[in-house]
Amino acid sequence: MTPPGWHPAFARKHCKERFLDHLFFLETDHCRLCGRSAPRRSAVGSPHRFGMHLLLRVCPFCLQDITKISLDPALRHLPLPPLVAAGRGSRRGFHVKPLGVLGAMPYQGPLVAMIRAWKYDGAIELTDWFGMALVTVALGASGGALAPDWIVPVPTSPDRLSKRGYDQAYLLAAVLAREISAPVLPALIKENRHGGFTESQTSKSQSERMQALEGQIELARAGAEVAGKRVLLVDDVVTTGSTMAACASALYQAGAADVMGAAVAYVP
């Protein structure tokens, strides 16, 4: 059975690779972060204060870099558009408060290679490490009283899921769920992009990005469950915050009482 957040083809490939790892006890492989030769299946010691063991093949050079990464949380407030199509007529045009988005670490230095390996290169082993970083920061910011009713991952489009093999935001949400005992709710879905809308959005203005995203992010069937609830919205990296804002907007439209965003990394 495919675990939630995984694409079946990726899960099969991952399983087969782990099996081959056990069969053929090769001495070296390549570092997952820089590509240099590295001891195979070296469980590198705790690189962080979370006491986690990072089961990732990394070379001594990258390991040295990783140990320098430390938490440096930042909280941003993103303005949200007024609610235009709320379920109840009385909430039409209602101004919701700005979305607070907490980021655990600045997206710079060795963290960039780690996040890339995690998002694009199948280094699924990093999910726990990132998840624990986020839990530590979120608990710190809330004074240890982090108690959302739902944890909602920022959605990935079906195209992207089949290309990458897994939904890293969902897996991240699952780590948070385990640590703070709150359930994950895939309340949102993201449509595939169709023509005329490219990966590069840097030239678009904030409002253009927001508009384009709003059309892509929709409420899933499970989304009705957010009505009247406190939601923690989680993602890997927050860049301009447009995606988070579009998601929060959709959750408020569905009647969520309060939405808070949290991401592993933020662009400083």
Ligand SMILES: [Zn+2]
């Ligand atoms: Zn390396």
